[in-house]
Amino acid sequence: MGQHTEVESRPLYDPDLLKRLDFSESTTKFEPLISASQPGDGLLVRPLCSSDYDKGFIQLLGQLTKVGEVTQEQFFKRFEAMKTCPNTYYVTVIEDTQKSKIIGAATLVVEQKFIHDCAVRGRLEDVVVSDEYRGKQLGKLIITTIMLLAKYLNCYKITLDCNDKMIPFYSTLGYKLEPGNSNYMQIRFEKTCHL
Numbered sequence: 001m002g003q004h005t006e007v008e009s010r011p012l013y014d015p016d017l018l019k020r021l022d023f024s025e026s027t028t029k030f031e032p033l034i035s036a037s038q039p040g041d042g043l044l045v046r047p048l049c050s051s052d053y054d055k056g057f058i059q060l061l062g063q064l065t066k067v068g069e070v071t072q073e074q075f076f077k078r079f080e081a082m083k084t085c086p087n088t089y090y091v092t093v094i095e096d097t098q099k100s101k102i103i104g105a106a107t108l109v110v111e112q113k114f115i116h117d118c119a120v121r122g123r124l125e126d127v128v129v130s131d132e133y134r135g136k137q138l139g140k141l142i143i144t145t146i147m148l149l150a151k152y153l154n155c156y157k158i159t160l161d162c163n164d165k166m167i168p169f170y171s172t173l174g175y176k177l178e179p180g181n182s183n184y185m186q187i188r189f190e191k192t193c194h195l
């Protein structure tokens with residue numbers, strides 16, 4: 001039973017954090033009004049749980065990018081690895097509770113710094129809303145939740161990477177391209193496996 005209970009309900013981070021977010025602080029407007037605590041009928045905003053493999057979390061990420069064949073065991077291992085890094089990974093999901101399906105997700109990663117008096121900065125990652133739920137403010141909702149969470153956790157800023165066609169979407173949520181400081185550079189590595 002211990003194992004069963006763990007698989008069913010273990011959250012990645014403290015769900016009470018989401019109850020403390022004040023949506024009236026956000027400049028993003030919702031019409032009709034929704035928030036993390038009242039996302040709409042049959043919907044629930046909450047931390048990722050260890051049982052979410054069975055609720056289609058990985059399939060949902062497949063609507064964002066290539067995910068590969070992630071087994072339940074790999075999912076559990078990664079979940080545990082994230083959970084053992086305290087105050088760092090805030091994978092947040094929207095569940096359709098009638099269908100027991102994860103229909104939206106976004107991640108806040110909190111990075112610890114030495115600069116700015118040992119500040120923390122936030123990174124917004126892996127934003128996705130399932131295609132049949134799009135256009136209902138849920139993208140705005142999950143991103144606003146992450147932004148308020150970052151603020152609550154004292155991040156001095158939050159950044160994201162996106163392709164050009166997403167710039168208008170993020171601009172409406174207050175994100176800005178900083179003149180002279182908006183280049184995104186990367187090197188992609190060949191797949192290696194040392195672990």
Ligand SMILES: CC(C)(COP(=O)(O)OP(=O)(O)OC[C@H]1O[C@@H](n2cnc3c(N)ncnc32)[C@H](O)[C@@H]1OP(=O)(O)O)[C@@H](O)C(=O)NCCC(=O)NCCS
Nearest residue numbers: 064127128129134135136137138139140162165166168169
């Ligand atoms: C981007 C995404 C999360 C938006 O989700 P959504 O639930 O449809 O978004 P919302 O309903 O909250 O839309 C909010 C506003 O943004 C606009 N918008 C949505 N997607 C947009 C896009 N791709 N480009 C520009 N504007 C967009 C909507 O029209 C809406 O405008 P309105 O408030 O004036 O009506 C969703 O389309 C998605 O999962 N896409 C595939 C994955 C992806 O691209 N993720 C982002 C990676 S950086």
